[in-house]
Amino acid sequence: MGIVGNTVRSARFRLSRWVLTAILCIYLVYTLIPIFYVVTASTKTNADLFGTFGLWFSDDFHLRENLVDLFTMQDGIFLRWLGNTFFYALTSAIGAAFFALLAGYAFAKYDFAGKRLLFALVLGAVMIPQTALVIPLYLLFSKVGLLNTPLAVILPSLVFPPGVFLMRVYVEEAVSDEIIDAGRVDGAGELHILSGLTFRLLMPGFATVFILAFVAAWNNYFLPLVVMSTSDQFPVTVGLAIWYASATTGSGGNLLFTVVMAGSLVSILPVILAFLIMQRFWQGGLSAGSVKA
């Protein structure tokens, strides 16, 4: 943006530009190597994975066979895991983003008793260690019979404090008090003002919180590891970790490293694609969050 093409520049400027670009390229290689490795490993036979150079393809292109293995292994359980992850992440993220939107709007546009205390509580929640929450959740869910059900993963994921913080900042920026006052003059109820007048304005913020909550739920490992006990309820993170563990300890029988690699590739692609497609939203949303912080 700040680059103007027509101005004449000194040699020093051009030099520093190339040097800095080169530095970033080095880190770019570092960033992409693990992902590239997963791509090449997914295309190899198990023998080639060990016998050929890791960061390049081998002559025997085996991607299709690995994918077939991946989706047929243990009666196609991998597809079930993918479906579970998608379902858990989608429901959690929709709920979390919607609740965060309502709460963030309330924090941004109203004064009420207990506002400061409640907001401090929400922010303080990020300091709580995972285990401090997940272990009592496990015990409580076992009492009410929710263990090993989708609700055991979805319900706790509806609590997304960073979303409330982001939405509050976003609403303060995006919705002017004049719009709300105009609605009041028209005699609209407060909730109708939100749904009818301002919801449209809130969509970018909502989308940002949705994406962040979706990624957090998609990547969640510790909670499902603890509350899910049968393979058919696992999300892909827990399932793959178990395959990986049995492949590394050699107890997996015919479970192959290449299948684990293909599974990793398949499970990161949707999130990466979602990020690329929706980058306008999350970049805008994150910058809104930075203005006040």
Added chain:
Amino acid sequence: MTRSLAGHRPRVIIGKKIAPYVLLLPFVLVFVAFLIVPMIYAFNLSLHKTALVGGTRFVGFDNYARAFVDPNFWSGVWLLVRFGLIQMPIMLSLALAFALILDSGLVYARGLFRIAFFLPYAVPAVIATLMWGYLYGPAYGPIAQIAAFLSLPKPDFFSENAILGSIANITIWEYTGYNMIIYFAALQAIPTDLEEASKMDGASAFTYAVRVKLPMIVPMIIVTIMFSIIGTLQLFSEPYLITNLARSVINSHFTPNYYAYTLAFTAQQYNYSAAISFVLGAVVAVFSYAFMLASNRGAR
């Protein structure tokens, strides 16, 4: 669209006074049910002790007294302090440097770098650990292959001395881009009415970035350091997942969260595990508070 639909319904008018409470209700409900209640339940657990004979009884703060002198817990905290002192400065200074470079407009293909550096954040920690586990592999990993090709000794990423660095590298890979995006967004929000970077040569653009822009995002840097401290002290997934590869180095109390997990789900000591979690929470609070005090003093 929403409005015209709403117009046909009998309207329930909710006034200014109760509206915030109605709006907050769904979030507060889940917040209380799945955060506050479990915390209270866990705290109550931590005040009890379950024995095979005699069942559960109230023991006051006995579990905390035990935790305060438990070497397994404190060795985990000490490990994470050392881990954080390596990982955080590298990760955050890389993130800051990249954000300043991208913001200065002094490089080609800014958009590509910004997105590519952020991509690892979209990769689950489980899969990131798994990928690096393969890359580190002593038998077939590409790093070992290159070393063999160059007739160098194979690096052992899972040795006593290397393990912290190996895990730190995974987390640096995962979160540098995320922090970079936060810094970048903060830098972009600074009004550019002073001087445009594109009108300067490299040296003065550098001076401008470091002298003028950097000080303006210090509050954001403090926020990211806070989040890194909190995240570091809660480290679990990465060491847990590479345990199989580094059996001799990673034990069941490698980090405090790992210890609490083992206590609860291997040893069934839920009461003591709850106490450990609360002490860890207190350690996190103390570190965060100490950092806030230090940064406030530094700002004066």
